[in-house]
Amino acid sequence: MALPRVNAVVVGSGAGGGVTACVLAEAGLSVVMLERGRWHSPFEERKDDLVNQRNSSLGVAYGPDEDKNPRVFVDLEGRARIVRPREGEYSANAACVGGGTVSYGGQAWRFMPQDFRMRSLYGAVAHSTLEDWPLSYDDLEPYYERVEYELGVSGDVEPNPFKGPRRKPLPMPPMSPTREHEILEPAALRLGLHPFDLPLLINSVPRSGRSACMRVRWCVGFGCETGAKNGTHNTVIPRALATGNCHLRTRCVAKQVLVDGHGRATGVAYFDENDRLREQPADLVVVSGGATESARLLLLSKGRLFPGGIGNRYDWVGRNLQGHTYTGAVGFFEQETYDDVGPGACIAICDYNHGNPGLAGGGMLANDFIRLPYQFVRENPPGTPRWGRAHKDFMRRYYRRSILVFGPTQEIPVWDARVQLDPEVKDHWGIPVLRLSGGKHAQSIEIGNHQARKAAEWLREAGASLVVERKAGPGLSGHQHQAGTCRMGNDPRTSVVDRDCRVHDMANVFVVDASVHVTNGGFNPVLTIMANAFRASEGIVKAWRGGGLRG
């Protein structure tokens, strides 16, 4: 059944969709935002250490629904199996109002200027689709600032000499240092490195009617019970709704973008909360489902002109899936390092993001975010027993006397790391599910292992008596930093969307999330997703006002 026509449908309410809906609604467009999950209130947050987005051993806390949303994962040996959201191979991103921004750690990184021109900087890399962005850091800088001020970022990045130019400091000061910070900072300085208080989308002081961080140690992976963590669910989405122009429909699962015979989208078909198939007509469609689900929706949106799905004329949709190769080191100390003061990661260095001899890039290093006792079980040094009396002694001795330094390596994209529609398996609504396959580029692994060595050096200098490097594995990357599947580019033959995030060959369909990232930076990507969403949606508003998008 068709519903009254609106100006825009935004599919997904995470980092990209939340910002886009806000900008469009505030500009006066009528917007319907479809979200497959539900609202999560701070008051219902119960911090279950076995059911959350960081450790999903017994399930995910913020969706997607475990039983309704299978996927197929193909391992490096070519064996396919059905996976559920709680399994790592699924590459789950939270499915709720706010998406991953409800439960993220909130690291609020700007990419560096070099991150937008990886191909120019490092040249072609064999067996890779490494390319420059069609944007520069300078294009995004004003929008980074908007995110920092409109959503709220704390920290102090001034001591970081590697950062891109910025006009304003962060709007909130850093939080007081934790014991890990006090141990790591002087060690970094002695090594000639440049440590600083990393940026967080978390209030260090009361702001926008919400409280300051309560310093809970169990932060990443969980919602914030005080609302001090700034996601789209408590900033831009309420703004969008307050205009009266935006209607958010929860528990609605998009089935396809509807396309007419002339290459224009006419709306979105979706299943509502009662599993009824509905059609929402619209002048324009914004796809913001995250890099795996956005690619899926494009592939599902077949038409006479688009037999392989929209944007997929040259078979680029779903390819170049990349998250981050996380590597680092665990340092074991003779002194107490643990003070149970959150929110977690607080000190970082960007000394190894670029300029590593012989390597195409690198990544940021920071102290690790969280220490769930169950997860620490696996940190025992190689060659020591995993269980029994020795295990228990290990836990007693080192849980409070260890520091983890980790970081996201910027990956070298590969064509065969991808999502496709599975030919057989369907979800609860009868829609073909995603099939994930491929692995990492050898260079990503090499760079990751370099980062692990650098993390180990830092920990040794900090006084660790034993340091264990955590190296990179070869498997497919994606997870919560998933990106790259609908690449942005000027050439329609080697990309899916143009620099305005508009799908090539489609007048009125946009992809606004990390799918469009050409490369994913050596950083948590959310600030870049949000900044690009501000930029792209301003462009959509401008095009709308020019009349080009009206059906």
Place this chain on the structure above:
Amino acid sequence: MDDPYDVDRRDFLKTGATAAAATAVGCGGPTGRWRALTEDEAKILAAACDQIVPPDQDPGAAQAGAVAFIDRQLATRLKDRLEVYQRGLRALDAMARRRHGKPFTDVPFDAQTALLQDVEKGQVEGTDWSGVQPAAFFGLVLDHTMMAFYGDPRHGGNRGRVSWKMLGVPDPPIRGRLHEAPARPAVAPLPPPSAAPGKG
């Protein structure tokens, strides 16, 4: 509120002892207080859990409710693992009888350790383990026992938050800190380690 599926070690052994006579290992459905396991399966599992996290100056996994945790998961979220558990526990018991002439639960602690080390490495003989991969079974028990012992008590394990107390994680760990100048929690002196990593 007390979880009806939680039992402490003493109750557990008592129940296990009476039920042992009545029920053959691996036969029939769940019995007694368990949702998925038989009493005998639960008894073998408790001994295996206490190998993973043995009782010493701090409680072991069985006392912390590991069997209650695993049983509950096998009846709900991890239903698809029940058969592996049933086969694996039966095989472990058969292996104990073959090597030591008695049930796994009656084998002395150190000999139980040796048996499980072989299961972990897949070094098993005869037909005891036909239909179940010993190393895979061990991996499940290991992982689930750790979840039970170190995870949130709401799932039936970590009774009395024993592991969090053992680690010096403030009890409960889920609560805020005052914003500025956080009062550092008093650092409890740690017990002297009885072994350093690498020295087993």
